Amino acid sequence: MDFLQISLVLVVLLILAIPMGRYLALAFSLTTTRLDRVFGGVENVIYKISGIRVADMTWKQYAAGVLMSNIAMVAIAYLLLRLQGFLPGNPNNIGAMEPLLSFNTAVSFLTNTNLQHYSGESGLSYLSQMMVIIFLMFTTPATGIAVAMAFMRGLTGQRSIGNFYVDLIRSHTRVLIPLAMIVTLLLVSQGVPQTMEPTATATTISGTEQQIARGPVASLVSIKHLGTNGGGFFGVNSSHPFENPTPLSNVIEILSMFLIPASLPFVFGFMAKSRKQGWVIFGAMGMMFLAFLITAYTAEVNGNPALERAGLSQLMGSMEGKEVRFGIAQSALFTAVTTAATTGTVNNMHDTLTPLGGLVPLGEMMLNSVFGGDGVGTVNILMYAILAVFLAGLMVGRTPEFLGRKIEGREMKLIAIAILVHPLIILAPTAIALATEMGTAGISNPGFHGISQVLYEFTSSAANNGSGFEGLGDNTPFWNISTGLVMLFGRYVSIIAMLAVAGSLIAKTPVPETLGTLRTDNSVFLMILIATVVIVGALTFLPVLALGPIAEWLTIR
Amino acid sequence: MLLANLRLSLVLLLICGLAYPLAMTGIAQIVMPAQASGSLIVDEAGKVVGSELIGQTFTDSKYFSGRISSIDNNAAGSGSNNYAPSNPALIERTQKDLAAFLEANPGVKQEEIPADLLTNSASGLDPHISPEAAAIQVERIAKARNLDPAKLSALIEENTDGRSLGVFGEPRVNVLKLNLALDQLK
Structure with a gap:
């Protein structure tokens, strides 16, 4: 039954992702399409009241648009968090968020990370949940999708890389808002609340009083997944029965967060006028994903040997930190998907995963290109594809070309920067945190697992994932500032570098394909691509993984 | 700009x-x-007794008990201790709970206790237990309430939700609904 329910979800995903890819390619086309008749009216109104010009942009204009709009958004978010105590929409009377935590929260949601050093029930008013959290949950994946479209246009040599504001608005009107409305209502049908009423009070049959926090939950949870955001309405995220009440809502949430990342490779195939090219990219990510999923499932279903020795049967698998309605299969699948799509929503506590089970989310975030978040994940795997072309080209003595464009020094320098920044902003702060009192003070689990807690926090920040080994006491100035900076670098360095690569490639004259060209649309290239990702990742991160999860595994197995 | x-x-x-x-x-x-x-449950008098989605704490031996909640099912918040699998505190808690459960349920053998009953849920608010975790408490409750165990087993079966669409998730018993039904039993 476990095998059946996991594979069924993946099959449904594939059935949805291919038409979604075709739709996205149409929705973001640079030429006039029939979709303009449906959405054009609304979009023109938005362009007019926001004062947007829709002309094609250079990569520098595009990157400036990304940065300036994001600065405006983070400023609004920060102000609203600081002022929430004075604003309406606050039936539970929650006060202002303190400055450093507001900085961390605003940055976290701006960068599509959704790391949460607060708990939603007690830390945010309903108005903040809507006007800070839901607002950024739409605009940040929209920014990511826009960047991916621009990057893919550059790689495939379209007319131009497009206009950032047009792409940003279209992501809202044509993709995220319609989908979010459908998913919200599906979730309410499963029992996710959507109300402006304050916390409910119940008198239990044991005679005690129970306070039950609720709110406009469903409208947040839908976009949380569709936008690969991941920040929960409640502290425990999608393991809370109000955020994820049934196995069916669990499946809806998994499909929602995987849909856009899984369909973007097909968009690439359509744009490159080579479906096989799309399938090679999808296939490489799919095979890595399956390897991670199988590892997570196997580790969790075998239970915790330490509890077995203590006398508690582990026939049901490792149930500490998991919910009965999901069991092992739906929990392991959710964990593998949320860290592949770098959503960061959780339906079980990753801190309580068995050592090798916990290695899976860490590994996926370290590679940062197993599907990845809306837009940026696709950009990452394509960046690795260019690197793979370059390496393979050097090895067999062929000119490195990707889709008819020569890969030269300038592109490789930019890609090298983007690839090296990721491990740097994980490993350097991890080392600092482990060497100092302000870092180690937050560790809640003794032994090797404590190293994993610190490592996970920075990996999650750098990959803009946002899940955590949540035992870590992370609402301190040290963690708020350090993870805030890591999230910013993790998001914008690679976005700017890759837009520059797109701008540089689109300006090149295409070279005709010859017998000497390395083919990038066959299974040989698929294997080269996987090897490139895995070798770069393994060389960088194996030592630190040996100190954390692997050492913990050896102590309790 | x-x-x-x-x-x-x-x-x-x-x-x-x-x-x-x-x-x-x-x-x-x-x-x-x-x-x-919020799927609130209201009794005949019109008073809210809870939410069908939110777990409650039952310590009385006459009721089915749910999963461990380090926050005592306080639904104004949510959370758990986040014990790592290697954390000695996890082992200590489990050994204490095992001993207490065996004392309260004399007929039960240690290896029969299903893991969900003595582990902390992710949310601290899990409303469900596995059907096995309900079955293992039947003998104790039948004795405390002076009821036929077969009647209790039937009640558990009535209150068991199957997998969604027959495939997804796990079969489960809603503890609050089961205990409400238990109080209705004459």
């Missing part, structure tokens, strides 16, 4: 941060008011 971006952001703020959630609240409240308000 920053001013133009501010204008655009404010437009998106009003659409995504205000119009969308309020419209959704309106529609949800009209179409599915019970679910949209």
